[in-house]
Amino acid sequence: MCAADRRSGRMDGRCVRRQGSVCAGRWRVCIVGTALVIATYQLTYHLLCCALPPGLTMDRSRGPWNENILDYFLSKDRIKARDGIEILWEHATNSKEKLQKALQSDVHMIEADILLRGTGDKEPIMAHPPATDSDINLQEWLDKVSMSNKGIKLDFKSMEAVLPSMKILDTMRDNLHQPVWINADILLGPGGTLRVDGTEFLQVVTSFFSDVTLSLGWTTAWHSDTPNEGYSWEMVREMENICKNLNQPVTFPVRAALVRQSWPQLQWLLQSSDRYSLTIWSGKDDIYPTEDLLYAREHSGKDRIFYDVFEPQNSELKQVVKQKQQDGQYY
Structure with missing residues:
Protein backbone atom coordinates (compact mmCIF):
# COMPACT_ATOMS: atom_id res chain seq x y z
CA MET A 1 0.00 0.00 0.00
CA CYS A 2 1.30 3.50 -0.82
CA ALA A 3 2.34 5.67 2.12
CA ALA A 4 -0.34 8.28 1.47
CA ASP A 5 -3.00 5.66 1.15
CA ARG A 6 -1.96 3.91 4.37
CA ARG A 7 -2.88 7.05 6.23
CA SER A 8 -6.18 7.39 4.43
CA GLY A 9 -6.92 3.66 4.43
CA ARG A 10 -7.30 3.63 0.63
CA MET A 11 -5.47 1.82 -2.18
CA ASP A 12 -5.57 3.10 -5.73
CA GLY A 13 -5.28 0.83 -8.81
CA ARG A 14 -1.52 1.18 -9.10
CA CYS A 15 -0.92 0.04 -5.53
CA VAL A 16 -3.23 -2.90 -5.94
CA ARG A 17 -1.46 -4.02 -9.08
CA ARG A 18 1.96 -3.51 -7.49
CA GLN A 19 1.06 -5.49 -4.39
CA GLY A 20 -0.56 -8.22 -6.46
CA SER A 21 2.54 -8.50 -8.65
CA VAL A 22 4.80 -8.81 -5.61
CA CYS A 23 2.60 -11.46 -4.03
CA ALA A 24 2.38 -13.43 -7.27
CA GLY A 25 6.14 -13.32 -7.64
CA ARG A 26 6.59 -14.56 -4.07
CA TRP A 27 4.14 -17.39 -4.70
CA ARG A 28 5.95 -18.41 -7.89
CA VAL A 29 9.28 -18.52 -6.05
CA CYS A 30 7.68 -20.51 -3.26
CA ILE A 31 6.06 -23.00 -5.65
CA VAL A 32 9.24 -23.49 -7.71
CA GLY A 33 11.34 -23.89 -4.58
CA THR A 34 8.94 -26.45 -3.15
CA ALA A 35 8.90 -28.39 -6.43
CA LEU A 36 12.70 -28.47 -6.50
CA VAL A 37 12.84 -29.76 -2.93
CA ILE A 38 10.30 -32.49 -3.70
CA ALA A 39 12.07 -33.50 -6.94
CA THR A 40 15.44 -33.62 -5.19
CA TYR A 41 13.98 -35.74 -2.40
CA GLN A 42 12.35 -38.14 -4.85
CA LEU A 43 15.50 -38.51 -6.92
CA THR A 44 17.64 -39.10 -3.85
CA TYR A 45 15.16 -41.63 -2.51
CA HIS A 46 15.09 -43.53 -5.81
CA LEU A 47 18.86 -43.51 -6.15
CA LEU A 48 19.41 -44.79 -2.65
CA CYS A 49 16.46 -47.07 -2.08
CA CYS A 50 14.68 -48.01 -5.25
CA ALA A 51 15.03 -48.57 -8.92
CA LEU A 52 16.14 -45.60 -10.99
CA PRO A 53 13.42 -43.19 -12.17
CA PRO A 54 12.30 -43.66 -15.77
CA GLY A 55 14.68 -42.07 -18.26
CA LEU A 56 17.61 -42.00 -15.84
CA THR A 57 20.43 -44.55 -15.86
CA MET A 58 23.33 -45.01 -13.51
CA ASP A 59 26.65 -45.85 -15.16
CA ARG A 60 28.35 -48.28 -12.80
CA SER A 61 31.33 -48.75 -15.09
CA ARG A 62 34.78 -47.81 -13.92
CA GLY A 63 38.39 -48.51 -14.71
CA PRO A 64 39.87 -49.91 -17.93
CA TRP A 65 37.33 -52.69 -18.46
CA ASN A 66 36.43 -51.45 -21.91
CA GLU A 67 39.82 -50.02 -22.81
CA ASN A 68 41.17 -51.19 -26.14
Whole structure:
Protein backbone atom coordinates (compact mmCIF):
# COMPACT_ATOMS: atom_id res chain seq x y z
CA MET A 1 0.00 0.00 0.00
CA CYS A 2 1.30 3.50 -0.82
CA ALA A 3 2.34 5.67 2.12
CA ALA A 4 -0.34 8.28 1.47
CA ASP A 5 -3.00 5.66 1.15
CA ARG A 6 -1.96 3.91 4.37
CA ARG A 7 -2.88 7.05 6.23
CA SER A 8 -6.18 7.39 4.43
CA GLY A 9 -6.92 3.66 4.43
CA ARG A 10 -7.30 3.63 0.63
CA MET A 11 -5.47 1.82 -2.18
CA ASP A 12 -5.57 3.10 -5.73
CA GLY A 13 -5.28 0.83 -8.81
CA ARG A 14 -1.52 1.18 -9.10
CA CYS A 15 -0.92 0.04 -5.53
CA VAL A 16 -3.23 -2.90 -5.94
CA ARG A 17 -1.46 -4.02 -9.08
CA ARG A 18 1.96 -3.51 -7.49
CA GLN A 19 1.06 -5.49 -4.39
CA GLY A 20 -0.56 -8.22 -6.46
CA SER A 21 2.54 -8.50 -8.65
CA VAL A 22 4.80 -8.81 -5.61
CA CYS A 23 2.60 -11.46 -4.03
CA ALA A 24 2.38 -13.43 -7.27
CA GLY A 25 6.14 -13.32 -7.64
CA ARG A 26 6.59 -14.56 -4.07
CA TRP A 27 4.14 -17.39 -4.70
CA ARG A 28 5.95 -18.41 -7.89
CA VAL A 29 9.28 -18.52 -6.05
CA CYS A 30 7.68 -20.51 -3.26
CA ILE A 31 6.06 -23.00 -5.65
CA VAL A 32 9.24 -23.49 -7.71
CA GLY A 33 11.34 -23.89 -4.58
CA THR A 34 8.94 -26.45 -3.15
CA ALA A 35 8.90 -28.39 -6.43
CA LEU A 36 12.70 -28.47 -6.50
CA VAL A 37 12.84 -29.76 -2.93
CA ILE A 38 10.30 -32.49 -3.70
CA ALA A 39 12.07 -33.50 -6.94
CA THR A 40 15.44 -33.62 -5.19
CA TYR A 41 13.98 -35.74 -2.40
CA GLN A 42 12.35 -38.14 -4.85
CA LEU A 43 15.50 -38.51 -6.92
CA THR A 44 17.64 -39.10 -3.85
CA TYR A 45 15.16 -41.63 -2.51
CA HIS A 46 15.09 -43.53 -5.81
CA LEU A 47 18.86 -43.51 -6.15
CA LEU A 48 19.41 -44.79 -2.65
CA CYS A 49 16.46 -47.07 -2.08
CA CYS A 50 14.68 -48.01 -5.25
CA ALA A 51 15.03 -48.57 -8.92
CA LEU A 52 16.14 -45.60 -10.99
CA PRO A 53 13.42 -43.19 -12.17
CA PRO A 54 12.30 -43.66 -15.77
CA GLY A 55 14.68 -42.07 -18.26
CA LEU A 56 17.61 -42.00 -15.84
CA THR A 57 20.43 -44.55 -15.86
CA MET A 58 23.33 -45.01 -13.51
CA ASP A 59 26.65 -45.85 -15.16
CA ARG A 60 28.35 -48.28 -12.80
CA SER A 61 31.33 -48.75 -15.09
CA ARG A 62 34.78 -47.81 -13.92
CA GLY A 63 38.39 -48.51 -14.71
CA PRO A 64 39.87 -49.91 -17.93
CA TRP A 65 37.33 -52.69 -18.46
CA ASN A 66 36.43 -51.45 -21.91
CA GLU A 67 39.82 -50.02 -22.81
CA ASN A 68 41.17 -51.19 -26.14
CA ILE A 69 43.69 -53.89 -25.34
CA LEU A 70 46.24 -52.32 -27.69
CA ASP A 71 46.05 -49.02 -25.81
CA TYR A 72 46.22 -50.81 -22.48
CA PHE A 73 49.32 -52.87 -23.26
CA LEU A 74 51.00 -49.91 -24.94
CA SER A 75 50.51 -47.95 -21.73
CA LYS A 76 52.13 -50.80 -19.82
CA ASP A 77 55.07 -50.91 -22.28
CA ARG A 78 54.25 -54.51 -23.07
CA ILE A 79 53.87 -54.06 -26.84
CA LYS A 80 55.73 -51.85 -29.30
CA ALA A 81 52.99 -50.88 -31.75
CA ARG A 82 49.23 -50.50 -31.96
CA ASP A 83 49.00 -53.69 -33.95
CA GLY A 84 46.84 -56.74 -33.25
CA ILE A 85 49.69 -59.03 -34.25
CA GLU A 86 51.55 -57.94 -31.11
CA ILE A 87 49.05 -59.54 -28.75
CA LEU A 88 49.88 -63.01 -27.42
CA TRP A 89 47.08 -65.30 -26.26
CA GLU A 90 46.73 -68.18 -23.86
CA HIS A 91 43.44 -70.05 -23.97
CA ALA A 92 41.73 -72.84 -22.08
CA THR A 93 43.47 -71.88 -18.83
CA ASN A 94 40.97 -74.00 -16.96
CA SER A 95 43.18 -75.39 -14.20
CA LYS A 96 45.42 -74.01 -11.48
CA GLU A 97 48.49 -75.36 -13.25
CA LYS A 98 47.65 -73.82 -16.64
CA LEU A 99 46.73 -70.52 -15.06
CA GLN A 100 49.99 -70.33 -13.12
CA LYS A 101 52.00 -70.99 -16.28
CA ALA A 102 50.05 -68.32 -18.14
CA LEU A 103 50.62 -65.77 -15.39
CA GLN A 104 54.36 -66.42 -15.49
CA SER A 105 54.54 -66.23 -19.30
CA ASP A 106 54.73 -63.33 -21.74
CA VAL A 107 51.13 -63.66 -22.94
CA HIS A 108 48.91 -60.61 -22.84
CA MET A 109 45.40 -62.09 -22.86
CA ILE A 110 44.33 -65.09 -20.77
CA GLU A 111 41.18 -66.93 -21.84
CA ALA A 112 39.22 -69.48 -19.85
CA ASP A 113 35.89 -71.29 -20.21
CA ILE A 114 33.09 -71.14 -17.67
CA LEU A 115 30.54 -73.77 -16.71
CA LEU A 116 28.49 -74.46 -13.62
CA ARG A 117 29.67 -77.28 -11.45
CA GLY A 118 27.03 -80.00 -11.74
CA THR A 119 26.69 -80.77 -8.04
CA GLY A 120 26.17 -78.85 -4.82
CA ASP A 121 25.72 -75.09 -5.17
CA LYS A 122 26.55 -75.18 -8.88
CA GLU A 123 29.19 -72.49 -8.62
CA PRO A 124 30.89 -71.16 -11.78
CA ILE A 125 34.05 -73.15 -12.52
CA MET A 126 36.69 -73.02 -15.23
CA ALA A 127 36.02 -75.96 -17.56
CA HIS A 128 35.34 -76.75 -21.21
CA PRO A 129 32.87 -79.41 -22.31
CA PRO A 130 32.88 -82.35 -22.04
CA ALA A 131 34.57 -81.65 -18.68
CA THR A 132 32.12 -80.96 -15.87
CA ASP A 133 34.50 -80.20 -12.99
CA SER A 134 37.69 -78.29 -12.29
CA ASP A 135 40.24 -77.64 -9.57
CA ILE A 136 39.60 -73.88 -9.78
CA ASN A 137 36.41 -71.82 -9.68
CA LEU A 138 35.77 -68.39 -11.17
CA GLN A 139 36.31 -66.49 -7.93
CA GLU A 140 39.72 -68.10 -7.37
CA TRP A 141 40.66 -67.57 -11.01
CA LEU A 142 39.81 -63.87 -10.92
CA ASP A 143 41.61 -63.37 -7.62
CA LYS A 144 44.84 -64.64 -9.17
CA VAL A 145 44.55 -62.79 -12.48
CA SER A 146 43.60 -59.53 -10.75
CA MET A 147 47.11 -59.36 -9.28
CA SER A 148 48.64 -59.32 -12.77
CA ASN A 149 48.56 -57.00 -15.77
CA LYS A 150 47.12 -59.70 -18.04
CA GLY A 151 43.90 -59.08 -19.94
CA ILE A 152 40.90 -61.35 -19.32
CA LYS A 153 38.65 -63.20 -21.74
CA LEU A 154 35.83 -65.26 -20.25
CA ASP A 155 34.16 -67.72 -22.61
CA PHE A 156 30.68 -68.89 -21.66
CA LYS A 157 29.64 -72.34 -22.83
CA SER A 158 26.22 -72.34 -21.16
CA MET A 159 23.62 -69.70 -20.44
CA GLU A 160 23.03 -70.87 -16.88
CA ALA A 161 26.58 -69.87 -15.93
CA VAL A 162 26.25 -66.25 -17.07
CA LEU A 163 24.20 -64.65 -14.27
CA PRO A 164 26.11 -66.15 -11.30
CA SER A 165 29.36 -65.25 -13.04
CA MET A 166 28.27 -61.64 -13.58
CA LYS A 167 27.44 -61.40 -9.89
CA ILE A 168 30.96 -62.53 -9.01
CA LEU A 169 32.48 -60.11 -11.49
CA ASP A 170 30.36 -57.34 -10.01
CA THR A 171 31.99 -57.87 -6.62
CA MET A 172 35.41 -57.63 -8.29
CA ARG A 173 34.93 -54.17 -9.83
CA ASP A 174 37.51 -52.50 -7.62
CA ASN A 175 40.03 -55.34 -7.97
CA LEU A 176 40.23 -55.84 -11.71
CA HIS A 177 42.37 -53.18 -13.36
CA GLN A 178 42.74 -54.73 -16.80
CA PRO A 179 40.56 -55.08 -19.92
CA VAL A 180 37.83 -57.71 -19.72
CA TRP A 181 36.26 -59.48 -22.69
CA ILE A 182 33.05 -61.47 -22.32
CA ASN A 183 32.65 -64.14 -25.00
CA ALA A 184 29.86 -66.41 -26.22
CA ASP A 185 28.80 -67.96 -29.51
CA ILE A 186 25.34 -66.50 -29.91
CA LEU A 187 24.54 -67.45 -33.51
CA LEU A 188 24.75 -70.55 -35.66
CA GLY A 189 27.66 -70.41 -38.09
CA PRO A 190 29.01 -72.76 -40.76
CA GLY A 191 28.34 -76.28 -39.51
CA GLY A 192 27.43 -75.00 -36.05
CA THR A 193 24.91 -76.58 -33.68
CA LEU A 194 24.40 -75.51 -30.07
CA ARG A 195 24.72 -71.89 -29.07
CA VAL A 196 24.08 -69.53 -26.16
CA ASP A 197 20.84 -67.55 -26.45
CA GLY A 198 22.03 -64.17 -27.70
CA THR A 199 19.14 -62.04 -26.46
CA GLU A 200 19.29 -63.39 -22.94
CA PHE A 201 23.09 -63.32 -22.86
CA LEU A 202 23.28 -59.65 -23.84
CA GLN A 203 20.50 -58.65 -21.45
CA VAL A 204 22.28 -60.23 -18.49
CA VAL A 205 25.79 -59.02 -19.32
CA THR A 206 24.86 -55.43 -20.20
CA SER A 207 22.64 -55.09 -17.13
CA PHE A 208 25.83 -55.47 -15.07
CA PHE A 209 28.46 -54.00 -17.40
CA SER A 210 27.48 -51.44 -19.99
CA ASP A 211 31.02 -50.91 -21.27
CA VAL A 212 32.75 -54.29 -21.18
CA THR A 213 34.08 -55.52 -24.54
CA LEU A 214 31.82 -58.18 -25.99
CA SER A 215 33.22 -61.07 -28.01
CA LEU A 216 30.29 -62.40 -30.01
CA GLY A 217 30.67 -65.32 -32.38
CA TRP A 218 29.08 -68.14 -34.30
CA THR A 219 29.20 -71.86 -33.55
CA THR A 220 31.21 -73.55 -36.31
CA ALA A 221 32.63 -76.85 -37.47
CA TRP A 222 35.52 -77.73 -39.77
CA HIS A 223 36.12 -80.96 -41.68
CA SER A 224 39.35 -82.02 -43.34
CA ASP A 225 37.71 -84.41 -45.82
CA THR A 226 34.86 -82.27 -47.15
CA PRO A 227 34.52 -78.68 -48.44
CA ASN A 228 33.84 -76.16 -45.68
CA GLU A 229 31.42 -73.33 -46.24
CA GLY A 230 32.27 -69.87 -44.97
CA TYR A 231 30.26 -67.27 -43.08
CA SER A 232 27.27 -66.34 -45.22
CA TRP A 233 25.78 -62.91 -45.83
CA GLU A 234 22.78 -63.96 -43.79
CA MET A 235 25.04 -64.82 -40.83
CA VAL A 236 26.97 -61.56 -40.80
CA ARG A 237 23.88 -59.42 -41.37
CA GLU A 238 22.10 -61.13 -38.49
CA MET A 239 25.09 -60.41 -36.26
CA GLU A 240 25.29 -56.77 -37.34
CA ASN A 241 21.57 -56.36 -36.72
CA ILE A 242 22.17 -57.42 -33.12
CA CYS A 243 25.32 -55.39 -32.52
CA LYS A 244 24.31 -52.11 -34.14
CA ASN A 245 22.13 -51.32 -31.12
CA LEU A 246 24.95 -51.88 -28.63
CA ASN A 247 27.22 -49.14 -27.32
CA GLN A 248 30.34 -51.02 -26.27
CA PRO A 249 33.24 -52.40 -28.33
CA VAL A 250 32.52 -55.73 -30.05
CA THR A 251 35.03 -58.22 -31.43
CA PHE A 252 33.90 -61.09 -33.63
CA PRO A 253 35.79 -64.37 -33.17
CA VAL A 254 36.07 -66.01 -36.60
CA ARG A 255 37.61 -69.35 -37.49
CA ALA A 256 40.91 -69.03 -39.38
CA ALA A 257 40.12 -71.91 -41.75
CA LEU A 258 36.94 -70.10 -42.86
CA VAL A 259 38.22 -66.54 -43.17
CA ARG A 260 39.48 -66.42 -46.76
CA GLN A 261 36.29 -67.68 -48.45
CA SER A 262 34.24 -65.41 -46.17
CA TRP A 263 36.30 -62.23 -46.53
CA PRO A 264 33.75 -60.10 -48.45
CA GLN A 265 31.19 -60.77 -45.70
CA LEU A 266 33.64 -60.31 -42.82
CA GLN A 267 35.11 -57.15 -44.31
CA TRP A 268 31.63 -55.69 -44.69
CA LEU A 269 30.88 -56.51 -41.05
CA LEU A 270 34.18 -55.02 -39.88
CA GLN A 271 33.52 -51.80 -41.78
CA SER A 272 29.99 -51.43 -40.41
CA SER A 273 31.25 -49.72 -37.25
CA ASP A 274 34.53 -48.47 -35.82
CA ARG A 275 33.55 -50.29 -32.62
CA TYR A 276 34.09 -53.65 -34.34
CA SER A 277 37.16 -55.86 -34.64
CA LEU A 278 37.91 -59.46 -35.60
CA THR A 279 39.65 -62.08 -33.50
CA ILE A 280 40.88 -64.85 -35.79
CA TRP A 281 41.17 -68.15 -33.93
CA SER A 282 42.01 -71.68 -34.98
CA GLY A 283 41.22 -75.20 -33.85
CA LYS A 284 44.19 -77.44 -33.09
CA ASP A 285 43.50 -79.70 -36.07
CA ASP A 286 42.44 -77.00 -38.54
CA ILE A 287 44.41 -76.78 -41.78
CA TYR A 288 44.75 -73.45 -43.59
CA PRO A 289 47.57 -71.46 -45.21
CA THR A 290 49.26 -68.57 -43.44
CA GLU A 291 48.50 -66.52 -46.56
CA ASP A 292 44.84 -66.44 -45.46
CA LEU A 293 45.82 -64.53 -42.32
CA LEU A 294 48.05 -62.22 -44.32
CA TYR A 295 45.26 -61.53 -46.80
CA ALA A 296 42.89 -60.47 -44.01
CA ARG A 297 45.57 -58.23 -42.52
CA GLU A 298 46.36 -56.54 -45.82
CA HIS A 299 42.69 -55.77 -46.45
CA SER A 300 41.91 -54.20 -43.07
CA GLY A 301 43.46 -52.01 -40.40
CA LYS A 302 46.28 -53.62 -38.44
CA ASP A 303 44.61 -52.50 -35.21
CA ARG A 304 41.29 -54.12 -36.14
CA ILE A 305 42.36 -57.79 -36.23
CA PHE A 306 43.75 -60.05 -33.50
CA TYR A 307 45.33 -63.46 -34.11
CA ASP A 308 44.66 -66.22 -31.59
CA VAL A 309 46.17 -69.03 -33.68
CA PHE A 310 48.47 -71.99 -33.14
CA GLU A 311 51.93 -72.61 -34.50
CA PRO A 312 53.38 -72.65 -37.07
CA GLN A 313 50.96 -70.10 -38.58
CA ASN A 314 51.45 -67.61 -35.76
CA SER A 315 55.24 -67.42 -36.18
CA GLU A 316 55.02 -67.59 -39.97
CA LEU A 317 52.63 -64.64 -40.09
CA LYS A 318 54.85 -62.53 -37.85
CA GLN A 319 57.91 -63.39 -39.90
CA VAL A 320 56.24 -62.40 -43.17
CA VAL A 321 54.95 -59.15 -41.70
CA LYS A 322 58.37 -58.33 -40.24
CA GLN A 323 60.04 -58.93 -43.59
CA LYS A 324 57.52 -56.77 -45.43
CA GLN A 325 58.01 -53.99 -42.90
CA GLN A 326 61.77 -54.15 -43.39
CA ASP A 327 61.33 -54.03 -47.15
CA GLY A 328 59.01 -51.06 -46.84
CA GLN A 329 56.18 -52.97 -48.50
CA TYR A 330 53.78 -53.14 -45.59
CA TYR A 331 52.71 -50.44 -43.15
